[in-house]
Amino acid sequence: MSNLFDLVIAGLATGSIYALVAIGFTLLWQTSQTINFAQGEFVMLPAFLMLAVMRAGAPFWLAIIGGGLLSVAILGVAFKKLLVDPMLRHGVLPLAIATMALSVAMKESVKQFFSAEAQPFPSIAPSGSVSIFGSSVSLQSLGVFAFGVAAVIGLNLFLERTSTGRQMQAAAQNPTVARIVGVPVERMIMLTFVINAALVALASLLVTPIYLAKFSSGDTLGQAAFIAAIVGGFNQVRGAIVGGLAIGVLDNLAAAYVSTQYRAAVPLVLLIVIILFRPEGLIGRPEERTV
Amino acid sequence: MTRAHRLLAIAAGAAVIAALVLVPLSLNRYGLYILSLWAVMSIAAIGLNLTLGYAGQVSLAQGAFVGIGAYAAAIMTVNGLPLSLAIVAAVALSFFVGWLLGYPALRVQHHYLAFVTLAFSTLAFLVFRNEEWLTKGIYGISDVPRPNIFGLSTTKSLPFYYFCLFTLGVVTLAFWRLVRSPWGRAFMALRENPMRALSLGVDTRRYTLMAFAIGSALGGLSGALYAPLTEFVDPTPFTLSLSLNLLMMVIVGGSGFFFGPYLGAMIAVLLPEWLRFTQGYYLIIYAVLVMALLIYSPTGILGILDRYLRERGAKAASALRAAAKASLPDEAAP
Numbered sequence A: 001m002s003n004l005f006d007l008v009i010a011g012l013a014t015g016s017i018y019a020l021v022a023i024g025f026t027l028l029w030q031t032s033q034t035i036n037f038a039q040g041e042f043v044m045l046p047a048f049l050m051l052a053v054m055r056a057g058a059p060f061w062l063a064i065i066g067g068g069l070l071s072v073a074i075l076g077v078a079f080k081k082l083l084v085d086p087m088l089r090h091g092v093l094p095l096a097i098a099t100m101a102l103s104v105a106m107k108e109s110v111k112q113f114f115s116a117e118a119q120p121f122p123s124i125a126p127s128g129s130v131s132i133f134g135s136s137v138s139l140q141s142l143g144v145f146a147f148g149v150a151a152v153i154g155l156n157l158f159l160e161r162t163s164t165g166r167q168m169q170a171a172a173q174n175p176t177v178a179r180i181v182g183v184p185v186e187r188m189i190m191l192t193f194v195i196n197a198a199l200v201a202l203a204s205l206l207v208t209p210i211y212l213a214k215f216s217s218g219d220t221l222g223q224a225a226f227i228a229a230i231v232g233g234f235n236q237v238r239g240a241i242v243g244g245l246a247i248g249v250l251d252n253l254a255a256a257y258v259s260t261q262y263r264a265a266v267p268l269v270l271l272i273v274i275i276l277f278r279p280e281g282l283i284g285r286p287e288e289r290t291v
Numbered sequence B: 001m002t003r004a005h006r007l008l009a010i011a012a013g014a015a016v017i018a019a020l021v022l023v024p025l026s027l028n029r030y031g032l033y034i035l036s037l038w039a040v041m042s043i044a045a046i047g048l049n050l051t052l053g054y055a056g057q058v059s060l061a062q063g064a065f066v067g068i069g070a071y072a073a074a075i076m077t078v079n080g081l082p083l084s085l086a087i088v089a090a091v092a093l094s095f096f097v098g099w100l101l102g103y104p105a106l107r108v109q110h111h112y113l114a115f116v117t118l119a120f121s122t123l124a125f126l127v128f129r130n131e132e133w134l135t136k137g138i139y140g141i142s143d144v145p146r147p148n149i150f151g152l153s154t155t156k157s158l159p160f161y162y163f164c165l166f167t168l169g170v171v172t173l174a175f176w177r178l179v180r181s182p183w184g185r186a187f188m189a190l191r192e193n194p195m196r197a198l199s200l201g202v203d204t205r206r207y208t209l210m211a212f213a214i215g216s217a218l219g220g221l222s223g224a225l226y227a228p229l230t231e232f233v234d235p236t237p238f239t240l241s242l243s244l245n246l247l248m249m250v251i252v253g254g255s256g257f258f259f260g261p262y263l264g265a266m267i268a269v270l271l272p273e274w275l276r277f278t279q280g281y282y283l284i285i286y287a288v289l290v291m292a293l294l295i296y297s298p299t300g301i302l303g304i305l306d307r308y309l310r311e312r313g314a315k316a317a318s319a320l321r322a323a324a325k326a327s328l329p330d331e332a333a334p
Helices: A002-032 A039-055 A060-090 A092-113 A139-161 A163-173 A175-180 A185-211 A218-232 A237-257 A265-277 B003-026 B029-054 B062-078 B083-107 B110-130 B157-180 B182-192 B194-199 B204-230 B240-253 B260-296 B300-332
Strands: A129-132 A135-138
Touching (some): A002 A039, A002 A139, A002 A185, A039 A092, A039 A185, A060 A092, A060 A185, A060 B260, A129 A139, A135 A139, A139 A163, A139 A237, A163 A175, A218 A237, A237 A265, A265 B110, B003 B029, B003 B157, B029 B240, B062 B083, B062 B204, B062 B240, B083 B204, B182 B204, B194 B204, B240 B260, B240 B300, B260 B300
Antiparallel strands (some): A129 A135
């Protein structure tokens, strides 16, 4: 029983990271029909940017700020201006392919210009463990979970309660009407790209101490975030949270109770079942079809 | 098309075929391997071009079908069966699995379909890796034999290249006929407007499944050639990235254009080789070039050509109109 409890806690910790990445993924889809196949690499890069700032001699806290700002500039602003904007009017698919090429370019660049070896990364959560209900839980898991949940709640409050957040939602749901009622749609779309960059930078900061910084670490993360986004509901932020946590827990339980070999298959099968029988996701809204 | 155009096209085609037959005579083993790989990948990309470019169904699973074909061919030929039989089995198996994979396409469209096929692709990889009794897992199947064709051994690289080229030629002719048949028009109707196609009496359900099945069968054929080409089959080449690569080939070449896949496969297979002098940077350069191309022309390389020809056509037409207008008053004057 305590074993199960451990697994669920660890699952919730990784799940909250998946949720962060998945939220960014759904935000980009909602506001600008961008399916970002490089989202996993987006999580990989900020850790290396932070490491680069540290190598330049800055302390860890400064590296977090510096690396975070660099991430926002590169993964938010530059990504939108240089790749998304010129391609958006040509439809979903060419842009999706371009992000695939981007993911290759990012992986290879880090491998070439930084290192092909896995790099250790300092943790912002304290080490050690505490005892809850008779089983010991690592502080790192708890810290990651706490940070993840805090970020998600903060983002949700921003989207629901502030004027800017509501304008963002309006711009996502119906850009034409939003423009008519005076929402600066273009600025709102840019804001979602910046928020996505900030979310992946935070996810990078939380996940890298656990899995080390490696150029290829985005592969599994990106796919998990994908699945989380769809399982929860591709068109809702809340869905991405539910999906992220569900996939995190399910992944851990599958590794323990199904088989390590087919561990990765469990979320995929869930994905196919969800798409076939509830394409709008666990708590998403159905998308209207137009002729 | 005017007669001069037609002659020009025939001459260009003959030149390309002559080059494909003659140039390899001077190539070493590695060059022949790369060219054979181009032919094999072209076949898979042609299949994906049917599913995606002509019928408009996004599939991220073509790499998995290449894997299915490769494993089917490797397992059968290693156990002493002839490659011809293995090819038939690989194509039939891929056709059947592709048909089944088409069913989700009847329920969901576009990005959802992309994700279903993406999941299928990863599941297929897990099966290749984990079912050791069948696929020998990560150790792979080695010593896949190359076939004898009419008593001629293709163990050497050059005859095997001609075998791949011949198969590509057969696929090209068959595909040419397919897209010009009523079936080809039904596929395109499916892409352009499925509702309208349905209301005009096209059985969209059947053609959607068919687009998947035929496209996948070509993936299987490509795999059945891939196994004897490399003479070794293990799960590593058949990850999701092969599916993504094939998709990139189709889009970069020009999705929905007949010759798009040949060009896309040539770029994907040859360009990294040509860029090898840049050492570790070649994949970065390749990826950046692909992005730059897509920004410049989202319809791929043939899209650029198509646009150019159309603009020239429009210019010629407007010049004709202007000339006609200018000559009208003259005729009316006397």
